[in-house]
Amino acid sequence: MSNITGTRGKLILIEGLDRTGKTTQCNLISSRLNYKYYKFPNRETPIGQIINSYLTKQVSDIPLSDQSVHLLFSSNRWEFQNEIKTALLNGQNIIVDRYIYSGIAYSVAKNVAGMDYNWCSACDRGLIKPDLTVFLINDGNFDNHGFGDELYEKHEFQVKVSQVFMDIFYKQENKDYISNHFKQLDVSGMNIEEVYSNIESIVDSFTIKDLNLLLF
Numbered sequence: 001m002s003n004i005t006g007t008r009g010k011l012i013l014i015e016g017l018d019r020t021g022k023t024t025q026c027n028l029i030s031s032r033l034n035y036k037y038y039k040f041p042n043r044e045t046p047i048g049q050i051i052n053s054y055l056t057k058q059v060s061d062i063p064l065s066d067q068s069v070h071l072l073f074s075s076n077r078w079e080f081q082n083e084i085k086t087a088l089l090n091g092q093n094i095i096v097d098r099y100i101y102s103g104i105a106y107s108v109a110k111n112v113a114g115m116d117y118n119w120c121s122a123c124d125r126g127l128i129k130p131d132l133t134v135f136l137i138n139d140g141n142f143d144n145h146g147f148g149d150e151l152y153e154k155h156e157f158q159v160k161v162s163q164v165f166m167d168i169f170y171k172q173e174n175k176d177y178i179s180n181h182f183k184q185l186d187v188s189g190m191n192i193e194e195v196y197s198n199i200e201s202i203v204d205s206f207t208i209k210d211l212n213l214l215l216f
């Protein structure tokens, strides 16, 4: 399960609320540290295009229930699994901008009957799990000012999502992951370079202990 030098690439995930600078940081890590960059949702594939019309509130002929939207997001991750796996096994480091945790947090925050943590995580079971998740938080003083006008970019909803993120990370069953594969970083008041240098040192100092890929 490794390339010729006996190593495999690391899979690093940057998660967080809207407007915490995830995409900017992922771009920097990708260009400065030579990480391959994946962003979810990937809006380019046919599945991603449906997700994009949903998020941008375009009128669609396809009736989308909250359950189908959730499954589309998951399916969009599955579309890239083989590619990600091959790259990692070839020794390529990868940085991912949103992944399973956003999938669960945004869907659970909708408060739809039956769409609890177990239901929402089931379709992601078997996906490659990040070796390290860096969770960016800010001081929570976000208001509607500065959000775009996509579906989820509303203050009240972001507060709920933030709560669900915390519930997920601090769930008993995720305890081992949190102690060994998780870092929370409060970016309040930091500029882009300050956030970058924090993330860079977290990423640099993290070494994978297991040559096998972790799976959800």
Ligand code: 2DT
Pocket (backbone or CB within 6 Å): 040, 041, 055, 073, 074, 098, 099, 100, 102, 103, 104, 106, 107, 152
């Ligand atoms: P961006 O603004 O980062 O493009 O995200 N989302 C994301 C979900 O609801 N489920 C998912 O599985 C993922 C990956 C978060 C667009 C929005 O899509 C939400 C914000």
